[in-house]
Amino acid sequence: MNHTPAMLPRTRTGWLLIATGFAALALAPFAVSSYHVELLTTALIAAMLALSLQLLVGVTGLVSLGHGAFYGLAAYVVYFLSPEGAAKPMWMTLPIAMAAAALAAFIVGLFALRTKGFFFLMVTLAFGQMIFFVFHDTGIGGGTDGAYLAKPTVSALGYTLELPRRQRPIGTFYVALIQLILMYAALAALLSTLYGRTLEGIRINESRMRAIGFDTQRAKLIAFTLAGALAGAAGHMWAMHRGVVNPEIVGWHKSAEALLMILLGGLGTLHGPIIGAIAYLGLTEVAQLVTERKLLVEGLVILAAVLILPKGLSGLGYRRKSKAGTKTGGRE
Amino acid sequence: MSLSVFFAQILNGLQYGLLLFLIASGLTLIFGVLGVINLAHGSMFMIGAYTAFWVARTTGSLWFALPVAIVGGIVLGTLLERFLFRYFYKREHLDQVLLTFALILIFEEMRSLLLGNDFHSVPVPAALDFSVSITSTFAYSAYRLVVIGVCLVLAAALFYWIERTKMGAIIRAAAEKPEVVDILGIDARRIHMTVFAVGTALALIAGALNAPLSSVYPNMGDGLLIISFVVVVIGGLGSVSGAFWSALLIGMIDTLGKAYTPKIAGIAIYLLMAAVLLWRPTGLFGQRT
Numbered sequence: 090m091n092h093t094p095a096m097l098p099r100t101r102t103g104w105l106l107i108a109t110g111f112a113a114l115a116l117a118p119f120a121v122s123s124y125h126v127e128l129l130t131t132a133l134i135a136a137m138l139a140l141s142l143q144l145l146v147g148v149t150g151l152v153s154l155g156h157g158a159f160y161g162l163a164a165y166v167v168y169f170l171s172p173e174g175a176a177k178p179m180w181m182t183l184p185i186a187m188a189a190a191a192l193a194a195f196i197v198g199l200f201a202l203r204t205k206g207f208f209f210l211m212v213t214l215a216f217g218q219m220i221f222f223v224f225h226d227t228g229i230g231g232g233t234d235g236a237y238l239a240k241p242t243v244s245a246l247g248y249t250l251e252l253p254r255r256q257r258p259i260g261t262f263y264v265a266l267i268q269l270i271l272m273y274a275a276l277a278a279l280l281s282t283l284y285g286r287t288l289e290g291i292r293i294n295e296s297r298m299r300a301i302g303f304d305t306q307r308a309k310l311i312a313f314t315l316a317g318a319l320a321g322a323a324g325h326m327w328a329m330h331r332g333v334v335n336p337e338i339v340g341w342h343k344s345a346e347a348l349l350m351i352l353l354g355g356l357g358t359l360h361g362p363i364i365g366a367i368a369y370l371g372l373t374e375v376a377q378l379v380t381e382r383k384l385l386v387e388g389l390v391i392l393a394a395v396l397i398l399p400k401g402l403s404g405l406g407y408r409r410k411s412k413a414g415t416k417t418g419g420r421e
Numbered sequence: 422m423s424l425s426v427f428f429a430q431i432l433n434g435l436q437y438g439l440l441l442f443l444i445a446s447g448l449t450l451i452f453g454v455l456g457v458i459n460l461a462h463g464s465m466f467m468i469g470a471y472t473a474f475w476v477a478r479t480t481g482s483l484w485f486a487l488p489v490a491i492v493g494g495i496v497l498g499t500l501l502e503r504f505l506f507r508y509f510y511k512r513e514h515l516d517q518v519l520l521t522f523a524l525i526l527i528f529e530e531m532r533s534l535l536l537g538n539d540f541h542s543v544p545v546p547a548a549l550d551f552s553v554s555i556t557s558t559f560a561y562s563a564y565r566l567v568v569i570g571v572c573l574v575l576a577a578a579l580f581y582w583i584e585r586t587k588m589g590a591i592i593r594a595a596a597e598k599p600e601v602v603d604i605l606g607i608d609a610r611r612i613h614m615t616v617f618a619v620g621t622a623l624a625l626i627a628g629a630l631n632a633p634l635s636s637v638y639p640n641m642g643d644g645l646l647i648i649s650f651v652v653v654v655i656g657g658l659g660s661v662s663g664a665f666w667s668a669l670l671i672g673m674i675d676t677l678g679k680a681y682t683p684k685i686a687g688i689a690i691y692l693l694m695a696a697v698l699l700w701r702p703t704g705l706f707g708q709r710t
Contacts (some may be wrong), residue, residue, distance in 0.1 A: 203702040211650040218647045219691040345522040388526030395519045
């Protein structure tokens with residue numbers, strides 16, 4: 090018996106809804122102003138970060154507070170590769186940024202995954218801040234002020250896509266959207282493999298997974314590294330979108346925000362973080378219109394979310410298991 | 422490097438370590454006894470520092486800052502426990518993280534509303550604004566010596582409370598085997614409220630004592646929160662004596678590191694944490710995971 094993973098849609102209608110959602114995003118630039126296109130791009134990048142973190146939080150059950158560091162590190166790697174006045178193509182910057190983030194995540198994971206629970210939270214936070222301090226306290230990335238960089242270009246086979254200035258935001262938007270869709274597809278495929286099931290098993294009961302012979306430590310380290318690489322893709326996209334890096338994007342508040350997006354959108358589904366990210370950025374945008382006290386609104390929204398949203402969001406996946414396998418899960 | 426400078430750095434390290442202990446002991450007790458991760462603990466330090474700044478500005482003297490910080494900390498801690506944290510003991514870590522992250526944002530924004538976003542220095546009380554000659558060539562700030570003294574008194578009181586009183590025994594039992602405390606019919610609510618109030622008050626006191634040394638500025642609690650985490654990880658979760666030795670170690674390494682090898686000082690304590698994690702993942706003094 091081989092069920093559809095709990096975090097993916099169970100029915101054809103469910104998949105249709107997801108496809109409709111992505112299609113609606115793809116059409117959005119035709120309906121809104123270029124300011125809002127840029128805002129949506131920011132939301133897509135946040136969605137990439139939250140989606141990469143979902144592999145740890147929602148799938149494996151690891152709450153990490155250091156995830157933002159890998160995201161920020163990748164953005165800084167783009168700055169090193171492609172400083173102001175020397176733009177490099179994306180096919181070069183993206184893999185290197187992802188590899189650097191993956192390597193950092195692998196090393197942090199080696200230490201952090203020796204711990205559990207509160208310790209894991211504190212250790213990931215501390216190592217994340219260590220990376221933050223490297224950029225904050227030393228001059229290698231422009232120090233506390235940050236630095237401007239040349240946005241990587243989209244080019245292939247010697248042909249560079251040169252967009253008129255007015256259309257650049259739209260080009261960046263689609264580059265982000267394509268990456269987000271690819272990331273979703275890759276994670277959905279991963280969840281359906283034995284390795285994906287192993288990760289879900291670790292979340293539900295790690296000692297049992299170990300008892301039946303899975304190397305859970307190795308599985309978690311791979312997940313941590315993979316999530317780091319995907320966070321790297323999000324960080325790379327941030328650099329490509331904004332053309333600037335500063336220590337703030339490495340700090341742990343970034344990780345906390347990504348966790349909030351996951352909670353808002355739902356722990357139990359793979360598409361939840363995407364909805365959460367768009368909802369969160371929409372909310373803060375509206376809040377900014379009403380008041381200058383953006384952080385106060387943000388804090389109150391989070392407070393309301395944790396107080397009101399049922400604790401059972403994480404249990405959504407289990408509740409539906411009776412219907413599993415009847416329609417789409419027909420693989421033997 | 423002259424010997425007297427070295428002694429001054431040793432004393433600075435001791436003073437910083439003791440201050441870290443005031444913050445980390447509250448954190449570790451709240452983790453150990455209440456089972457909740459409090460990211461807003463750094464905000465308590467910030468609130469203490471701004472309390473000192475505010476008291477000094479309105480009364481013209483820093484002397485009232487300490488009693489105000491103590492009373493304010495106990496009241497704030499009790500209210501937070503009673504109306505928020507109590508409902509989060511059994512919740513997921515993720516919920517606790519987000520609750521306390523929200524509190525950080527709210528406290529910072531309230532600080533900004535009430536006292537603005539500027540850096541402020543806080544003057545050392547005039548009576549303590551001199552240096553004590555320890556040897557003929559070596560003098561040390563009287564205020565820092567007083568801070569060391571106050572921290573030592575508080576640490577001694579805390580140890581006495583935890584190790585020698587009945588309530589301390591219950592707290593230790595609750596940190597180790599919460600079920601047993603429940604079975605014995607002890608009112609866990611009172612214990613929780615007390616621990617949270619004491620932990621919060623200690624962080625406010627640390628902030629108030631430190632205000633003249635570091636000046637006060639936005640987000641000042643963030644850095645100390647992270648360092649206190651490192652202290653707790655090295656010391657072991659829920660262990661007050663572990664937090665004590667670990668805080669002194671970190672205070673010393675950080676201070677001496679910044680004085681003699683400023684380039685790697687920022688990273689030194691994290692490398693130490695990594696080494697401890699390799700050797701003993703539950704901390705040097707910790708028993709449980």
